[in-house]
Amino acid sequence: KQHFPTLEQLYLQKNRITSNGVEALVNASKPSPELTLLSLHENAIDDRGATALAQAISAQTFRAKKVTLWGNPGTTEAGKQELRKVSPNSEFDAPEHARGPTPYIPFDHTPQRWVTA
Numbered sequence: 001k002q003h004f005p006t007l008e009q010l011y012l013q014k015n016r017i018t019s020n021g022v023e024a025l026v027n028a029s030k031p032s033p034e035l036t037l038l039s040l041h042e043n044a045i046d047d048r049g050a051t052a053l054a055q056a057i058s059a060q061t062f063r064a065k066k067v068t069l070w071g072n073p074g075t076t077e078a079g080k081q082e083l084r085k086v087s088p089n090s091e092f093d094a095p096e097h098a099r100g101p102t103p104y105i106p107f108d109h110t111p112q113r114w115v116t117a
Helices: 019-028 048-058 079-085
Strands: 009-011 037-039
Touching: 019 048, 048 079
Parallel strands: 009 037
Antiparallel strands: none
16 A cells, blocks of 8 residues: 555456465565455466465455466465455456447447448
8 A cells, every 4th residue: 555555457367477476465565555456367376375365355465356366286275274264355267257248339320431332
């Protein structure tokens, strides 16, 4: 909070962050900004990192309303449970991309440059 008072979302996905990195993050971020989102999906975090993050959130030394942690194969159900207790909005499963029909665009709303005759 002291160093980044306006920081609301922190995207750290796909950075090969390990549990050591999570521990360093929560220890270096005291006092922590009030994050609405901490994105840590698709890294190399295991239960130790998930537990360290859960303990920091529980102690309010690190603040994050939502954590995305899917795609971390070392995080088992036990680590996810620890984080769910203190951050119930956290995501542990990759989102499914919606598939549906191509949207209908009426011809009279189509820009002229798209129309070729």
